[in-house]
Amino acid sequence: MVAEQVPAAVEEPTAEQDTLPAVEPEKDTVVEEVVEEPVPSIDLSSPELYINRHLSHLHFNIRVLEQALDERYPLLERLQFLLIFSSNLDEFFEIKVAELQRQVRFGREKVGPDGLQPHEVLRRIREMCHEQTKRQYEILNDTLIPQLQTENIRFLRRREWTKAQREWIREYFFNTLMPVMTPIGLDPAHPFPRLVNKSLNFIVALEGKDAFGRDSGMAIIPAPRSMPRLIRLPDELCRGGDNLVFLSSVIHAFADELFPGMEVLGCYQFRLTRNADLDFDSEEVDDLARALKGELQHRQFGQAVRLEVADNCPEDMIAFLLKEFGLGETELYKVNGPVNLTRMGAVRELVNRSELSYASFSPGLPKRLRDRKSMFETLRQRDLLLQHPFESFTPVVDLLREAARDPKVLAVKQTLYRTGNNSEIVAALIEAARNGKEVTAVIEIRARFDEENNLKLASLLQEAGVVVVYGVVGYKTHAKIMMIVRQEDNELRRYVHLGTGNYHQGTARVYTDYSLLTADQEVGEDVHKIFQQLTGMGKILRLSKVLNAPFSLHPKMVEFILREMRHAQAGKDAHIIIKVNSMTEPRLIRTLYRASQAGVKIDLIVRGMCSLRPGVPGVSENIRVRSIIGRFLEHSRVCYFLNDGASEIYAASADWMERNMLYRVETCFPMEPLRVAPRVKKDLDLYLEDNTQAWELQQDGSYVRVQMQEGEEPISAQQILLERLAAAAN
Known part of the structure; x- marks a missing residue:
């Protein structure tokens, strides 16, 4: 299971809303009037009847963490749940905590249906996050790592290195790490560096003077972002099993080599989490894609929201870091282990222990598709429902691929929110355009954390001749719809895919979603009208079966x-x-x-x-x-x-x-x-x-x-x- 990188947008209103947006349709032409019943005696808007959304979100993450203790899961999958918790918490701070802090900082606190003020929500979040972060490391250190060790998967600490292992690690440091590292001594000519969001860094206490006579006593070592956080030792240097070393351990062991002639008194890892939400008014920009490109450059350097630091770091150095980042004690998280736990996910690639993971499976294929010659013929007979990941996403790709090559297909229209790299869906759209079809892609370039990928996708499709539009300003296009227009005899027939998930073959293997493939003409007409609204302009159009x-x-x-x-x-x-x-x-x-x-x-x-x-x-x-x-x-x-x-x-x-x-x-x-x-x-x-x-x-x-x-x-x-x-x- 992975965490959906869809967790919630900043534009979500936190205050209660009883009315539709300004584009609400005329009730007598589009939507049947809802007749309200008499107001009940109990006030159903009372704050006591609502749970705070942010605290509820945290409870979800706690349920994910609980899976790490469930021995019914394979051991490496339990580790993965713990890492998913870490990743989810990162995003929670980057987006939700950052927004609450901004509201408090600028005195613009918005109260939701639960009635809690943002500063009170922040207080409760901090209490829960400090408790659960401590618990996360206890589960890792006291349960998972010892159980992995019984399976001969070892994370070797410096004190456990043999002489031969230490020599190999030393060579790795000098030949692989040191050439790409940039230690930064802190003095008036070298102020505190601007550190990238969630990057691994070390604060170092030094004694002595350098070649220029400087003795500031402190330096920062940013860990190379391109280097793996876990390193597998050669089998011939070990006593069997899988033996791994943390990058942080390597840097700790040889930090003195980065400061020749000086004494390293201490080296402590830390990580800063920043506000990663994009902040621009889409109503005030002329070119949404260009504005988004500019804003993406600033995502890695947003306002600081959380500091994680090794729990053995001296208090004076912690105070220095907090002051440098403008954070208080409540934003400080002392941790007993690596500060960048998510990167531990590499262990699954470094060890070949299939018995400690879920058994693999092949997604199923409905009987009626196994011998079919044409997806179009299949859908003319009756609708097809697929349930992912238990059933394959391939029929969706096959329909689009067949459309790209079918001379009777005139047009293809599709929304794209998340697609992934090397997408067969994208390849089929490009093939369709190059084969002379009228291809339109509605790309949501504001899909959180996929903005850069979607901008590249838009350029790639445009170069192939696809008409690319970015939906409607102020309204993210989150719908998952695909429509194929085909000439059959003397009429045009529409074939449609509607889904609850994304056009992303990776998530289709781990997210549970439905795909409906249909040739129903009323549904096809509805989807046609939705695309008209997305790409053109005009009044709201009545839909027959589909709600939107x-x-x-x-x-x-x-x-x-x-x-x-x-x-x-x-x-x-x-x-x-x-x-x-x-x-x-x-x-x-x-x-x-x-x-x-x-x-x-x-x-x-x-x-x-x-x-x-x-x-x-x-x-x-x-x-x-x-x-x-x-x-x-x-x-x-x-x-x-x-x-x-x-x-x-x-x-x-x-x-x-x-x-x-x-x-x-x-x-x-x-x-x-x-x-x-x-x-x-x-x-x-x-x-x-x-x-x-x-x-x-x-x-x-x-x-x-x-x-x-x-x-x-x-x-x-x-x-x-x-x-x-x-x-x-x-």
């Missing part, structure tokens, strides 16, 4: 919930199941509260942030919230409404957050009721039955791991889907 943000999606979800509430009030069975990554949008939460009060059974499967507070008497007794943390990152968004027996199921690219519902371009598409929908409902039921990887949200905002009851069989939704779909018929 920021127009119809939010009001329709409110309408569907209220419809379920009316069924319950009429004495009928009423049930809602929502599976999303995050749930923070206040109006949707209030509407769910009202449905619960009316007796609607509500099951929420929310992987990460959840601001809804379940189990509150008189408000949410009928709401259950669970989170699934496992081998794969739960990423699909699905909504189920019983609707008095005429059930409806939708899958979407959108989470139930303000940013997705009101400030992004998203799609939400229906599942065909006869064949596709029952399968999706069966999947949802499986997640609700999971008793091995599920956590339940408590009324106080904490999570408790679901325990198997006596006599129960273990149920892991992910494992069952893997066995059912991977490399098997469906």
Whole structure:
């Protein structure tokens, strides 16, 4: 499982929003009017009914860290969970903590539905992060490293080096490291260097004078960013097994070689985390791509937000660093181990121990695709639903590749949010353009941490003749849609892919997502209109089947919930199941509260942030919230409404957050009721039955791991889907 580099955007409003954005459609032409019920006696906007989104996000990361202690996972996978926690926490500080600090610093504190002031949220975050960071290193040092050592995977400390090993490491230092290192003595001519975000550095205490008579007593050693943080020792120098040395240990051991004639009194590693969000007003720029390029240059040198330092570093040197970075004691994290834990992920490449990792698998392929000659012919027969990563993403690529080479295909249009390097999707788009197709790519260049890649992608596609547009200013294009226009007999037919995930073949192997491939003409017409809105200009267009943000999606979800509430009030069975990554949008939460009060059974499967507070008497007794943390990152968004027996199921690219519902371009598409929908409902039921990887949200905002009851069989939704779909018929 990896952490989605999609965690939340700065433009997300933190204050409660009850209205749609300025582009809200006219209700009588686009979206059915939602008739509000009488205001309930309990104030459903009361702050006590909402969990702070940032604290909820931290609880998700804690659940990830807990997996490192779960002995049901292979040992190297447990290490990976610990490193994912570290990576997630880095991004949490870079984006969320940085934004809260900025609000406090400039006196512009925004209060969310939970009523907590940002300075109070920051205080609670610091308490939790200090506790969990300490715990993370305890798990690493006291549990994982000793267990890895029993498997003959050793991280050798300096005191453990043999004479032969030390000589080899010394040669490595002089021949590989030293030529690319730049130690910086601190004096008036060499002020404190501008250090890159999250880079590994060392502060060194010195004694003596150098060749120029300088004796400042202090220096900084930036570790070369191009060098690996883990080094494997040659097998012939070791007593068997896999023997690794940290780069930090090598620099510590030979730091004196960088300051000839001087005495190194101490060498201590540290790492600075900076604000990594991009800060520019897209409404005020003439060329979004050019402005973004300029801003990317500053990302590595944003405002300091956290200092991690070795716990044996002297207090005076720590005070010096804090003063240099403008940080206080509360932003200081003393750690007992490497400050850059994420880079330990290289251990999986340095050791060949497949028995300590997940068993490999091949994604499955539906029977009807195994002998097919044409994806177009297959989709004309009926829709195709794929569930990744259990089923292959290849059919999506195959459809696009076939379109690129088919003389009957006239046009291809696609949104691109994240694609990855060496993407077959991108290659197929380029091939289509070079084969004379009209190819349009809507690229979201503001996809966080993929901005630079997407700018390069845009240039690459433009050079091949693809028409590239950047969506709509002020609204990120987060929808995952692809449309192929094909001449068949005397008519044009549209073939469409809609997904809950990205067009990224790497994440398709580790994220759980749905892909719907269809030749349904109403869906095709809807997607055509969405592309018209993205690339052109004009009034809002009515859609037949597909819901879209920021127009119809939010009001329709409110309408569907209220419809379920009316069924319950009429004495009928009423049930809602929502599976999303995050749930923070206040109006949707209030509407769910009202449905619960009316007796609607509500099951929420929310992987990460959840601001809804379940189990509150008189408000949410009928709401259950669970989170699934496992081998794969739960990423699909699905909504189920019983609707008095005429059930409806939708899958979407959108989470139930303000940013997705009101400030992004998203799609939400229906599942065909006869064949596709029952399968999706069966999947949802499986997640609700999971008793091995599920956590339940408590009324106080904490999570408790679901325990198997006596006599129960273990149920892991992910494992069952893997066995059912991977490399098997469906």
